[in-house]
Amino acid sequence: MNNQQFKEIGQRLSELREIREMTQEEVSSRLGMSLEEYSAYENGEKDFSISFMYNVAKIFEVDVFNILSGHSPNLTDCSVVRAGHEFYVKREGSYDYKHLAYTFKNKKAEPFFVEINPGEGEDKVLSHEGQEFDFVLSGSMRLTIGNMVYDLNKGDSVYFNSKIPHGLKAIGDKPLKFIAVVIK
Numbered sequence: 001m002n003n004q005q006f007k008e009i010g011q012r013l014s015e016l017r018e019i020r021e022m023t024q025e026e027v028s029s030r031l032g033m034s035l036e037e038y039s040a041y042e043n044g045e046k047d048f049s050i051s052f053m054y055n056v057a058k059i060f061e062v063d064v065f066n067i068l069s070g071h072s073p074n075l076t077d078c079s080v081v082r083a084g085h086e087f088y089v090k091r092e093g094s095y096d097y098k099h100l101a102y103t104f105k106n107k108k109a110e111p112f113f114v115e116i117n118p119g120e121g122e123d124k125v126l127s128h129e130g131q132e133f134d135f136v137l138s139g140s141m142r143l144t145i146g147n148m149v150y151d152l153n154k155g156d157s158v159y160f161n162s163k164i165p166h167g168l169k170a171i172g173d174k175p176l177k178f179i180a181v182v183i184k
Contacts, residue, residue, distance in 0.1 A: 007044030012067050014042045016060040030059050050097065051126035051162070054110065054182055058129060064110060065102045079104035086113065100179075110182040116141075118176075121169030131183040132162040139176035143168045 017027055028038035031052070040046035041056075050064075057064045065087060079101040086098035098113040118139075125144060134143070135157040143150045143158060145166045152158060160166065162182065170176035 003044065006047065008070065009048070009067060010042045010044035012070055013056065013060075016062060016067070017042070020060055022059075027056070027059060031055055049122060049126050050110075050112065050180075050182065051128040054128045054130075058184075063102075063107070065099060068099075076103055076105060108184050110184075112180045112182075114176075114178050114180050116168075116170040116176045118170050118173050121176075122167035125165035125167040127165045128162050128182070129184065130162050131159065132166075133157065133159045133181040133183065134168075135179045137177040137179065139170055139174040139178075140172045141168045141176050141178065142171045 017024065024039055024042065025035055028035045031038060037046070041048060041052070053064050053067055057067055060067075069087065081100055081102070086100060087102040088096070088098050096115045100111040100113060101107060101109075116139075121141075134141075134152075136152050136154055138154050140151060140153045143152060143166065145158075145160050146164045150158065151171065
């Protein structure tokens with residue numbers, strides 16, 4: 001994502017907050033972060049994680065896709081996403097996401113294809129409601145969940161309580177590619 005995309009998403013966050021008649025203090029408190037940190041998101045000054053987007057979408061009672069794209073897709077009971085037509089989110093210096101079911105209505109899970117360059121990933125741990133399942137397609141990841149650290153390779157998977165603070169990094173010299181399913 002570039003700075004312009006950060007600003008557009010920040011504007012949508014601000015608008016959603018105002019629609020919900022909430023203050024920045026209320027939202028930041030519900031997210032468990034400082035007012036300064038949340039304000040930086042709304043001002044388009046801070047890159048976001050999927051955990052942040054998932055948590056803020058839950059507070060505003062919208063789909064993550066609405067915040068990322070600025071519009072609502074035509075939601076259906078069956079979502080077929082053809083290769084090359086995924087909703088693509090590129091972040092600076094970290095994850096690249098492809099949302100794999102952005103048109104499905106009343107989702108109980110958010111499936112993503114995630115790609116991370118070697119040595120990149122989250123330095124800080126994050127948490128969000130629900131559960132998460134990750135399946136490594138190629139490369140290797142170092143996953144921290146609470147006090148535990150796991151190295152996962154091609155074919156490995158993990159399912160965990162995503163309320164527990166967690167973060168991951170691509171390790172080795174190959175890009176990490178995996179399927180992440182965030183379950184509400």
